Amino acid sequence: MSEHGNCPICGGEDIGAICGECAEDWRRSLEWLRTEGMPTLRRIAYRQARLDVPSARGAKSAFPCTPINIEAQQAYAMAETHCQLLAGRLGMKPFGTDRLGRRRTLRQWTWLLPMLEHYMPRLLALPDAAEWQHATVKVCERVAVQATRREERRLIGICPECHASTGVDGNEVRTPIYAEHGADYAVCPVCGSFLTLSDVRLEYLKSAGMLHITRTRGDAAKWVTENCGVHVTGKDLDNWARRGFLHPKKVEGRYWEWNIEELIKAVREKRSAD
Helix, strand or coil: CEEEEEECCCCCCCCCCCHHHHHHHHHHHHHHHHHHHHHHHHHHHCCCCCCCCCCCCCCCCCCCCCCCCCCHHHHHHHHHHHHHHHHHHHHCCCEEEEECCCCECCHHHHHHHHHHHCCHHHCCCCCCCCHHHHHHHHHHHHHHHHHHHHHHHEEEEEEEEHHEEECCCCCCCEEEEEEEEEEEEEEEECCCEEEEEEHHHHHHHHCCCCCCCCHHHHHHHHHHHHHHHHHHCCCHHHHHCCCCCCCCCEEECEEEEEEEEHHHHHHHHHHHHH
């Protein structure tokens, strides 16, 4: 008979080492590294792209810049090493050992990350799976620091994991979460949780008492674009209403009352379709 135990990551009760929600967060972390984090970081490391905006009045250095961005290259190498060690933990060949005697797969992240996502059940079965999940979150955090344009970040909400705890003064911890326009995920700088930004934004709006917005069709589409980072048109809203995703209520003239939770769920459908 199976015994119930607490998830070593979130503390929730579940059968097995890691609960389903934390397992999905781990999978999304690997997916983010594969689709966004590592490709962007590689371009930045080799100065094929830059995130800072140079000032027209800024002074020029007397020395030429290095051919690579050293900090970005270090983060890139660290992330790839983590993938190789994680794959080595599963015994993926070919592999060798590092200077600490740990098994390390001799392949690049472009091959490793899809394989790690595919073998997620084997990752979850590892006796030290919680430590590896925590290490993956830390890797995502370091990659995000180098691969995200800071001056374009906007407030999304507050971290739900931090908000569920209390500080030393007994008050709720409110860690602001910032992300760039169009981002889907972020890592909390305090607790290291991997967050889905649409969920963070929805909870933030609910806590502020915003369950509905009253807008025209065009203004509602503009609101969704600005708050969810996905380009939405009035025609999209009409299509979602016909498909049963939205149930707007007519208020007066061209104004309708839109349910925020329905709007965000519809945006998720659009993202998955794209």
